[in-house]
Amino acid sequence: xxxxxxxxxxSVIEKGQTVTLRCDPISGHDNLYWYRRVMGKEIxxxxxxxxxxxxxxxxxxxxxxxxxxxxxxxSTLKVQPxxxxxxxxxxxxxxxxxxxxxxxxxxxxPGTRLTVT
Amino acid sequence: GQSLEQPSEVTAxxxxxxxxxxxxxxxxxxxxxxxxxxxxxxxTFLSYNALDGLEETGRFSSFLSRSxxxxxxxxxxxQMKDSASYFCAPAGSARQLTFGSGxxxxxxx
Numbered sequence: 001x002x003x004x005x006x007x008x009x010x011s012v013i014e015k016g017q018t019v020t021l022r023c024d025p026i027s028g029h030d031n032l033y034w035y036r037r038v039m040g041k042e043i044x045x046x047x048x049x050x051x052x053x054x055x056x057x058x059x060x061x062x063x064x065x066x067x068x069x070x071x072x073x074x075s076t077l078k079v080q081p082x083x084x085x086x087x088x089x090x091x092x093x094x095x096x097x098x099x100x101x102x103x104x105x106x107x108x109x110p111g112t113r114l115t116v117t
Numbered sequence: 118g119q120s121l122e123q124p125s126e127v128t129a130x131x132x133x134x135x136x137x138x139x140x141x142x143x144x145x146x147x148x149x150x151x152x153x154x155x156x157x158x159x160x161t162f163l164s165y166n167a168l169d170g171l172e173e174t175g176r177f178s179s180f181l182s183r184s185x186x187x188x189x190x191x192x193x194x195x196q197m198k199d200s201a202s203y204f205c206a207p208a209g210s211a212r213q214l215t216f217g218s219g220x221x222x223x224x225x226x
């Protein structure tokens with residue numbers, strides 16, 4: 001079974017530019033999450049999709065961040081325009097549907113390291 | 118507010134047993150997860166406690182006491198490959214995880 005994949009693995013952009021990160025969850029996982037770790041800080045929750053619907057986006061830092069999950073499969077996270085403080089590692093995770101405890105077992109991707117200069 | 122406390126560093130030798138404690142204060146608590154992370158890579162799921170008590174998965178066990186807002190991860194028969202960062206991560210009602218600074222475990226030969 002393929003794991004969660006993220007693209008690109010690294011991205012270096014200038015302040016003011018736009019970057020789009022992609023996440024492909026494990027096939028069949030309805031739940032998809034975005035997290036990020038900025039330098040020196042903890043991993044922070046950004047948002048949660050259930051299929052194509054945003055279940056919780058309370059962690060999104062501001063309106064420069066836009067996440068989508070078309071068709072309930074892969075997801076994109078767009079940062080526009082990027083600022084210096086957006087630099088960090090962006091992780092995507094997925095978990096299966098259901099009300100059981102298995103939904104709390106989140107499988108993380110390798111992350112995208114974003115550097116804004 | 119929310120708070121999460123675990124030791125920043127733990128050192129042990131191969132074959133030993135180590136316990137990593139975690140105290141938390143979060144809103145909408147559903148359960149406590151534990152994750153392992155090597156060198157800043159993808160966090161890997163280790164264990165989840167929805168109810169009080171002990172959960173055992175191979176060499177790893179995890180414990181939760183909801184009344185004390187406390188849990189721990191127990192690693193037995195330590196191996197060199199267990200050297201990594203370990204995070205307790207309370208799960209909220211929307212299934213989001215809250216990560217703290219983690220515990221850096223160093224296993225010595």
